[in-house]
Amino acid sequence: DVKVTQSSRYLVKRTGEKVFLECVQDMDHENMFWYRQDPGLGLRLIYFSYDVKMKEKGDIPEGYSVSREKKERFSLILESASTNQTSMYLCASSKQTGGRETQYFGPGTRLLVL
Amino acid sequence: TQLLEQSPQFLSIQEGENLTVYCNSSSVFSSLQWYRQEPGEGPVLLVTVVTGGEVKKLKRLTFQFGDARKDSSLHITAAQPGDTGLYLCAGVGSVRWGKLQFGAGTQVVVTP
Numbered sequence: 001d002v003k004v005t006q007s008s009r010y011l012v013k014r015t016g017e018k019v020f021l022e023c024v025q026d027m028d029h030e031n032m033f034w035y036r037q038d039p040g041l042g043l044r045l046i047y048f049s050y051d052v053k054m055k056e057k058g059d060i061p062e063g064y065s066v067s068r069e070k071k072e073r074f075s076l077i078l079e080s081a082s083t084n085q086t087s088m089y090l091c092a093s094s095k096q097t098g099g100r101e102t103q104y105f106g107p108g109t110r111l112l113v114l
Numbered sequence: 115t116q117l118l119e120q121s122p123q124f125l126s127i128q129e130g131e132n133l134t135v136y137c138n139s140s141s142v143f144s145s146l147q148w149y150r151q152e153p154g155e156g157p158v159l160l161v162t163v164v165t166g167g168e169v170k171k172l173k174r175l176t177f178q179f180g181d182a183r184k185d186s187s188l189h190i191t192a193a194q195p196g197d198t199g200l201y202l203c204a205g206v207g208s209v210r211w212g213k214l215q216f217g218a219g220t221q222v223v224v225t226p
Binding site: 004009031033035040041042043044045048058090092094096097100101102103105106107108 | 158
């Protein structure tokens with residue numbers, strides 16, 4: 001059974017803190033993605049990675065960075081958390097099949113920045 | 115960025131009724147996917163439509179891709195409480211990396 005796991009379901013952080021969100025997939029997928037989900041806005045892509053140590057900016061990369069040192073793990077970093085980064089963060093992975101990939105999602109991390 | 119608009123934003127119906135959710139764009143997509151997300155979980159893929167005019171059925175769910183590959187619809191027949199969830203359409207914009215452009219979603223609530 002395919003599985004994408006995220007390190008925390010809920011996180012509460014203070015403004016200015018450095019925040020790490022971890023995502024691990026066990027499907028040997030090449031692609032990994034980080035989204036944030038806000039009511040009325042749907043899922044917006046923050047960053048994605050198509051290979052180890054490779055990363056590409058998505059639609060809203062400002063205030064975030066990512067790291068992919070191993071194929072199965074993709075980390076999202078909030079360098080200095082701000083209240084407008086309070087959101088649900090979803091990680092996904094997919095196999096490279098030329099545009100018809102299924103993205104498999106983790107359960108999400110709900111982050112509250114105070 | 116290719117935008118996908120979903121309508122309605124919210125739909126509340128009684129068990130046994132039918133419903134239709136729409137997904138529209140001004141852009142052409144190589145393919146389009148529908149996901150369902152239940153509370154506390156990530157989205158799960160329901161279907162991928164690829165060919166203009168294509169119709170796919172998944173039990174009581176019928177998915178249609180517009181002829182011009184710019185719009186899609188999801189029709190649920192005889193809705194059940196288990197159909198409750200957030201329905202998201204997603205267009206495949208980047209064939210190379212499988213990047214998806216998501217709509218804002220339609221929240222469907224089916225009451226017994």
